[in-house]
Amino acid sequence: MPTPPAPTTDSESLSGKQRPILLDIAFLRLWSGATASGLATWALPFVLGLAVLDRTLTATDLGLLLAARTAGFLAAVPVAGVLADRHSRRGVVLWAGLAAGVAAPVIAAGLGRSVLLMAVAAAVAGAGQGACRPAFQALTAEVVDPERRQQANAAMTLAVRVNTLVGPSLAALLAVFLDIRALLLGIGLLWLVAALVPGPGARAGTGAKDAPSVERPGWVAFLTEFADGIREARRHPWFLAGLGALTAVIATGYSATGVALPLVSRDEYGTEVVLAGAMTAYTAGALAAALLIARWRPRSAGWTALTGLAAYGFAPLSLMFPVHPIVVMAAYAVAGIGIELFNVPWFTATQREVAPDKLARVSSLDFLLSYGLAPVGLALIAPAIDAFGTQAVLAVCALTCFAAPAVAALVPSARHFSRRPEGAPGAERKTESAT
Template sequence: MFRSAAFLRLWAGSTASGTATWALPFILGLAVLERSISAVELGVVLAARTAGFLAAVPVAGVLADRYPRRRVVLWAGLVAGCASPVIALGAGRSVVLTAVAAAVVGAGQGACRPAFQALTAEVVTAEHQRQQANAAMTLSVRVTTLVAPGLTALLAVVVDTPALLIATGVLWLVAALLPPAGGAAPVAPVGRTRFTADFLDGVREARRHPWFLAGLGALTAVIATGYSATGVVLPLVSRDRYGTEAVLAAALTAYTVGALIGAVLVSRWRPRARGWAALAGLGCYGFAPLALLLPVPAVVVVAAYAVAGLGIELFNVPWFTAAQREVEPRLLARVSSLDFLLSYGLAPVGLALIAPAIGHFGAGPVLVGCAVACFAAPAAAALVPSSRGFRVEQR
């Protein structure tokens, strides 16, 4: 794949956007440590970014199907790139200005996601190469997650947080300017329908693919329960059961390493029942809350997170590839926006509800419920006949 200059540009642009996306909350966390902003301000700014993301995703899905996907990536990156220095300007001075700028950055991030997904299908025209291409795209995200914390911490010794925030703006400009133009994918005529009608066309297209609705339901359930519960409970278990934050750090690192291994594995693996294999990988996330529930050695918790990370990539790559293969090209960005809107959109809801649920019922029952959801939701999705191969068989 990397012998193709067009794909290499696409991959580098996507990597730049992913790095900028990941870096913002980490850099703002450093600002809290430096007392440039308060923890409350951090929460407001990150909430504003999430709101911008969720507001932009469905709009961008329609726009990326109306207009060339490359143009949507360009404007999304430029918007986020211009707003990033404003966050640096407002941090510690105006919470309102910082939150508004973060919402604009979040909108750029949200607009990029469905556009990049559809642009990948245009740049990589050979169907047999798309799974490898999607694996390479997700691999860059995992490498960034693994390497970037230490690199950012080192940079913070040399430069201050405003400079790091401006650097994320530069990354967004790279994401805007570097990707290539896509192919001649069909684009809906401009001005003939309203936004709502165009968006509903995407919903109807999604409904034509029962495997997509079932898989999206399973993914949303896993993220809203397992991901949210482990995010809240893991720090507590690390501190209270094992008496050290090292278990927290090791588990999160193991998750990323597992995801890296999964991305490498799935770039070459082509199981016959690829949908069932992907859903089985998604179900592996249930081992994470299960390990937090049971009084097991710390190494078992770390191993469970590694398995969860591996499994999530065994799902993600075939999932993206199937959407690019099965969904009508002129509607791909809209269908992809539904994916990001529900799976990512409900994650904050899960995080918001998990803590009160633990306070009311206790960590044990909540972890049991989350583990059951993580195992049961993919299993239920696998019962949909078209889920076996992530395709509707033609009779």
């Protein structure tokens, strides 16, 4: 087992002797596949939105297709977590990418002909997207050595932010030369890259696969193995506290961004510039933070991450008062910085602390709760604004964003995102599987 590096101070960074993570061929292949899947995931609703603009789809049809994609995502995430722990994580990525890759041309075939066919294909695409998430998370822990996982996770999130920043311009440019069906076929090709480019992980099997088999119906075996993942998550109080805080922030702060920001931009400022500027500032802040956290090793990583998560509260807070648009954009830049200061240490700690043979299941629980409940917040915030007023709802969102991470920080193990007193940053956790 490699010798763990000594804990670092706030100002210290990784050794300069380490080569950049993207020069590691195994990780570069994994990063390329994950980047392609992220771009394909982002592009589908954007391209379908273009179909609404040219009247090939109605707004109602678009809502149905996005709902079907979300349903497929939520259904696939827990299943993929179990499969990725039971079998090869690389195999889960392969089949998930192929499924989403096949779904894209089916959506193209149904465009203007059958909304039902498109909805079924959108659900399959969402399932592929959902299945990839925990598998990529666990595969990163296999491909990258513990000392460089924070750098690897920063590179992963950096790719997501770059996709968000350049994706709209690229898609709009391509739409000048290509029709909607061609763009959908391009999304299918991106999913094929996600499926085929990543290389194999380090392990050949898992504890779940090698454990003594017991004859059970398939759904009983699935529920039992997923429950094992929940029990593993419960062994880490910092994880439960952090997940609760993350879920609360996404359900409120993300909903304020998705619904209240466009309303405030239109009604209070009379221009879409505030909306565009705030979202650009958010992405730019996240990009800067990803570059910073790739090398920075804060002594109290958990507290630093939760402080970053709480910074999202400045986004809804800035919408409550008649301030200059620059203030709103600055608040969203701070929120973007904070979210990446949380994301990267959070993923890294999960890969380090969770039992390796249960990592995909615990990661699937993370994605299922944090991102799965986001649509609930989006669905409720507009009726809440109608009932209680914009300022009251934004105040609740801001208070929740500030308070939830503060409460999570009170959990003793939250300081280092580790049950060990000093957190042992960068050390590989060798955990025996609990039965």
